[in-house]
Amino acid sequence: MVRFENVGLRYGMGPEILKDLTFSIEPQTFQFLTGPSGAGKTTLMHLILLSLKPTRGLITLFGQDATTLDKNAITALRRKIGVVFQDFRLLDHLTTYENVALPLRVQGREETAYRAEVVELLKWVGLGERMHALPQVLSGGEKQRAAIARALIVRPELLLADEPTGNVDPPLARRLLRLFVELHKSGTSVVIATHDLGLMEQFEDARRLVLGDRRLHVYD
Structure with missing residues (x-):
């Protein structure tokens, strides 16, 4: 569904803010994306969504090479993705x-x-x-x-959620998580970006993608 191969990102002539990202997101999987504040979790989600272009490396989305896609093709692929960003965009x-x-x-x-x-x-x-x-x-x-x-x-076939429980109380957070779990069980791949260890501990079997020192570490 999503594949990154040696992806790097920099702004202008500055140093890479993300480097050597190699990982994949398979269909019907559930994972947390975590790491300290400022590690680049939101930036990585924008790369997956193709709203940011990598400086180097290959991104494949739903089996298609993102570097070869025109605007219409990218729009069509994005319709398969549900996105929750922290600025809401209502x-x-x-x-x-x-x-x-x-x-x-x-x-x-x-x-x-x-x-x-x-x-x-x-x-x-x-x-x-x-x-x-x-x-x-x-x-x-x-x-x-x-x-x-x-x-x-x-x-959606893929859900990207950036700190989706950050502004709600614990009971509602658990209710929303149950909704994500049910969506996953119905066949959607779910990626939840969070720094909440308590939240992740409720799903010990979930895969963890950990950003740190500009690199991504995967723990299955």
């Missing part, structure tokens, strides 16, 4: 419901076919009473849950 003029349903609208689906599914997911993440609210009146935790719901609604 559209201010859309309600919570509309933000979550947006990927389905982009796919051309009729609202009558997906409305019940969106409403049910919003209830699951605790936003059933906030579905008609605009992002400006949502708390940070509510925005985070809306971003998670938007990423999950398309049942």
Whole structure:
């Protein structure tokens, strides 16, 4: 599903901020991406999403060489990926419901076919009473849950989640994790970036991708 071979990244003429990254993410797997603050977890996720281009090395996404893809092909591949970044990226003029349903609208689906599914997911993440609210009146935790719901609604082949439980209380964090686990069981590969050791300890069998000193270490 994802393969990195000797990937390096630098900005301008500066030193490499990530170097010699070689790893793969197989279908239907669950892994944590961890490391100290500033190690490059978010940057690595942007590389996987192809929103950053590596300085060197090869990235293969869903069997295709990323260096040969045009803009339309990259857009098509991204539709297979659900993404939750820390800045949420909700559209201010859309309600919570509309933000979550947006990927389905982009796919051309009729609202009558997906409305019940969106409403049910919003209830699951605790936003059933906030579905008609605009992002400006949502708390940070509510925005985070809306971003998670938007990423999950398309049942992606790959989910990238950057600190998805960082702004919610422990009970809701466990509930969201159960949602990720169920998504994984249904066939989605899940990559959760976190520095929360307690969170990772709940999933001792999960693979760990550890960033440190600009390199990635893999622990199966």
